[in-house]
Amino acid sequence: DADVTQTPRNRITKTGKRIMLECSQTKGHDRMYWYRQDPGLGLRLIYYSFDVKDINKGEISDGYSVSRQAQAKFSLSLESAIPNQTALYFCATSDGGTGGEKLFFGSGTQLSVL
Amino acid sequence: AQSVAQPEDQVNVAEGNPLTVKCTYSVSGNPYLFWYVQYPNRGLQFLLKYITGDNLVKGSYGFEAEFNKSQTSFHLKKPSALVSDSALYFCAVRDGSGNTGKLIFGQGTTLQVKP
DSSP states (O other): OOSEEEEOSEEEEOTTOOEEEEEEESSOOSEEEEEEEETTTEEEEEEEEEETTEEEEOTTOTTEEEEEEETTEEEEEESSOOGGGOEEEEEEEEOOOTTOOOOEEOOOEEEEEO | OOEEEOOOSEEEEETTSOEEEOOEEEOSSOEEEEEEEEOTTSOEEEEEEEOSSOSEEEOGGGOEEEEETTTTEEEEEESSOOGGGOEEEEEEEEETTSOOOOOEEOOOEEEEEEO
């Protein structure tokens, strides 16, 4: 079983709809992240959480919200989806230990907003 | 502000030849530097990192990277490329002086290894 699981793998939605992307992990890590990947732009950080009570905005948080329901679960919501939110979304975890941030990624959710 | 640049969108090499994927960075403090690889339809996988110490870092699958402080570079290298190395490669950096835990990624370089 994957250590970092994202659901759904693919999602097509319409402009204005609210959607939620879910992430769960079995690695026991405190730190969790949401990134989006766009061709030619690499990965950009949306939100990150260092523990259940700690939520922080990343580079591009506008239009997104998150919920850290438990150490193992971190969900990303689009309150009112728009076409430029079409992208590949990745959840990642890390233990934040010494030696820097080694991230473990899920397989991604491809989101299309029509 | 932290930033990472990967100047090449794509690198093409023949199997068996050496490969280099370039990365330059900008941070205000000491850099923590990383390389990740993404195979088709997969999430990113960690390859190697530089925190401190020896400027030549060895990682997974025979890859290595050289940290050059004066040139603010962290190029990824492999002595002999394999077709299976074909993938999308990302360089990433964080500022080691703080504990924000945030990695900033470059835009990615597609490596194409031809038989």
